[in-house]
Amino acid sequence: MKPNKFSSLGQYGLGIVEQIVLIVIALATVVATYQQIAHIWQAWAVTVGDLLLLFLYLEVMTMLNHYLGSGKLPVRYPLYIGIIALARYLVLDIKELDAWRIFAVSASILLIAMAILLVRYGHVRFPYTDGTDLQSK
Incomplete structure (x- = not known):
């Protein structure tokens, strides 16, 4: 269109x-x-x-x-920022956090790290095309 x-x-x-x-x-x-x-x-x-x-x-x-x-904008950059922000929160507020909150923040960091690995794997395994390859076939 x-x-x-x-x-x-x-x-x-x-x-x-x-x-x-x-x-x-x-x-x-x-x-x-x-x-x-x-x-x-x-x-x-x-x-x-x-x-x-x-x-x-x-x-x-x-x-x-x-x-x-x-x-x-690769989606990895905001994910990196999220990991650093959570790590900073964990480091600064460690005295006030209970065990469950520490576990939750740590698990969040792990999940974001796994998401970064998944995105990187998808990018390497299935690279982006600019769309011209599809039109020529």
């Missing part, structure tokens, strides 16, 4: 909004990274929670860079 001029205009407008939001996310991530580094510098101490937060920011910037470069 061929898009009409209104759907093309809407798609163009949404593309511009998407780019603006991605730039805002990138700027906010850079500012948050700077603030965290300034906090570490002022405290003159680095904790595991600080490092995991910096890794979260790094993963967000990597995800944005990949998306802006290719226009595609």
